[in-house]
Amino acid sequence: MARMKFICDAERCIECNGCVTACKAENNVPWGVNRRRVVTLNDGVVGEKSISVACMHCSDAPCMAVCPVNCFYRTDEGVVLHDKDVCIGCGYCSYACPFGAPQFPSNGEFGLRGKMDKCTFCAGGPEANGSEAENAKYGRNRLAEGKLPACAEMCSTKALLGGDGDVVAEIFRTRVLNRGKGSEVWGWGTAYGKPTQTSALTAPVKK
Amino acid sequence: MNARALGGTIVMAVALVACGEKPQTIDASSARKSDEPAWAVSNTAEPAFAAPGWKTTGDKAAWEQQIRQRGQAQNDYVR
Numbered sequence: 527m528a529r530m531k532f533i534c535d536a537e538r539c540i541e542c543n544g545c546v547t548a549c550k551a552e553n554n555v556p557w558g559v560n561r562r563r564v565v566t567l568n569d570g571v572v573g574e575k576s577i578s579v580a581c582m583h584c585s586d587a588p589c590m591a592v593c594p595v596n597c598f599y600r601t602d603e604g605v606v607l608h609d610k611d612v613c614i615g616c617g618y619c620s621y622a623c624p625f626g627a628p629q630f631p632s633n634g635e636f637g638l639r640g641k642m643d644k645c646t647f648c649a650g651g652p653e654a655n656g657s658e659a660e661n662a663k664y665g666r667n668r669l670a671e672g673k674l675p676a677c678a679e680m681c682s683t684k685a686l687l688g689g690d691g692d693v694v695a696e697i698f699r700t701r702v703l704n705r706g707k708g709s710e711v712w713g714w715g716t717a718y719g720k721p722t723q724t725s726a727l728t729a730p731v732k733k
Numbered sequence: 734m735n736a737r738a739l740g741g742t743i744v745m746a747v748a749l750v751a752c753g754e755k756p757q758t759i760d761a762s763s764a765r766k767s768d769e770p771a772w773a774v775s776n777t778a779e780p781a782f783a784a785p786g787w788k789t790t791g792d793k794a795a796w797e798q799q800i801r802q803r804g805q806a807q808n809d810y811v812r
Contacts, residue, residue: 528797597765609765652766655775656782669771672784672799678807689804690797697808704810 529604530647530669531691531718532678533698534577537708538685541566541576545677545686549580552648552676553665559629561645562677578677578686581606581627581645585718589619589628603669604691605647610663613641647688648675772796 541564549555549562562580583606590598590606597612598619619642620628631640650667653660660667668675678688687694702709769775774791783789787799805811 528800595763596759599765599768601768602770607768612763612765649771652768655769655771655773657775666782667771669800670773670775670789671782672787672789672796672803674800674803674807681807684807684809687804687807689807690801693801693804694807697804697810700808700810 528690529692530583530649530689531604531694532580532582532647532675533687533694533711533714534579535685535687535698535701535708536575536577536710537705538683539564539576539578540683540685542682544680544682545578548676548680549645552668553646554661555643555665556631559631559643561627561629561643578681579625579627580677581623581647582625582718583645583647588622588624592618592622594618599652601649603649605649605669607646607649607651607664608642608644609652610641610643615639615641617642645675648673 543564546560546562546564550560553561555561562578564576564578566574566576568574583600583604585604587598587600587606590600593608594616595612595614597609598606599608600606615630617628617630617639620626620630627644628642629644630642632638633640646664648666648668650656650660650670651664653663655667655670666676673679675688678686681687687697698711770793772789772791772793772795774789784799784803789796
């Protein structure tokens with residue numbers, strides 16, 4: 527069973543915002559909403575680190591837990607999605623999410639808060655796969671097209687990896703073993719839980 | 734019952750209407766829709782945008798294999 531995950535490699539991210547642009551273009555994300563964004567720590571200082579952040583599709587998603595209308599669901603591949611026809615735009619999920627993933631478009635002169643919008647792992651929503659309704663509400667359903675999220679596939683340095691958790695973890699593991707550093711994946715523990723077994727990654731690499 | 738008492742009763746009944754409460758439980762009309770799996774064949778899908786060399790057949794194993802294979806395109810060490 528494929529279980530979809532993102533990993534962002536802080537050693538490779540160059541803060542180009544290509545993932546942000548790819549996401550907005552692929553999913554027709556409106557102004558004021560960023561499903562994905564790049565966060566830089568110690569910006570301008572030697573050794574600054576950037577990571578690309580979006581919905582982490584948590585195994586135990588807090589947004590799903592607090593939603594009063596139960597509009598969230600998790601697919602068999604571990605992608606956390608929601609039904610915009612049920613969402614009431616209350617914003618509880620935004621407060622609950624440790625990654626700031628839920629976004630709310632502002633509509634009208636008074637900035638009325640619209641229905642929540644977030645990263646779908648390019649898996650669309652509860653409408654029919656590839657339908658116009660799905661595209662209009664949630665964006666492109668690339669998974670149904672046999673593709674991976676646009677942000678990860680467009681990443682020029684391949685800092686952002688997305689896809690089957692086993693595959694992306696193995697790609698990242700190979701990198702770390704080759705370069706000998708950078709095994710700390712920010713947000714991993716919060717979103718996916720602590721590792722249940724000791725792996726080669728947790729042990730220091732001997733050169 | 735005289736007209737005054739009848740009028741008072743009507744006014745009270747109208748005033749108490751606001752005290753009523755609409756049901757707030759989630760019924761079938763407002764419940765979340767079910768989603769079809771990513772590997773399901775959909776009549777509304779646009780095959781023109783499918784990954785090159787791959788076609789949706791409704792086979793879960795084939796779809797997972799496609800996703801894993803596609804994922805390896807992100808691996809610098811196998812290029």
